[in-house]
Amino acid sequence: xxxxxxxxxxxxxxxxxxxxxxxxxxxxxxxxxxxxxxxxxxxxxxxxxxxxxxxxxxxxxxxxxxxxxxxxxxxxxxxxxxxxxxxxxxxxxxxxxxxxxxxxxxxxxxxxxxxxxxxxxxxxxxx
Numbered sequence: 001x002x003x004x005x006x007x008x009x010x011x012x013x014x015x016x017x018x019x020x021x022x023x024x025x026x027x028x029x030x031x032x033x034x035x036x037x038x039x040x041x042x043x044x045x046x047x048x049x050x051x052x053x054x055x056x057x058x059x060x061x062x063x064x065x066x067x068x069x070x071x072x073x074x075x076x077x078x079x080x081x082x083x084x085x086x087x088x089x090x091x092x093x094x095x096x097x098x099x100x101x102x103x104x105x106x107x108x109x110x111x112x113x114x115x116x117x118x119x120x121x122x123x124x125x126x127x
Contacts (some may be wrong), residue, residue, distance in 0.1 A: 047086070051076045054090050062099040 055072040
């Protein structure tokens, strides 16, 4: 069963179409902008997470020991902002050998502190 509409009713419907389409286009634009801003925010979080991961790798390998974790993150962020690839930075850190601490020898190995004749000879404490 089909419904017949008059020309006047069709004209009323056609008159409303542009306003409805403009409203739908405005809604679409709003949600597209919202989606783009959320995508940018997600990318920032991913980048920040990756920077922290690289800084943690540096900490694990004792790279740049005198620099705090936050300062390492800031340095990596500045390098990335200046055009350096995080892939390259991450690969460089991965290829870096862990820095070993030599420790503190203290005053134990000084001239005259030998415990036996062998240590005396090595320290130059021969008479």
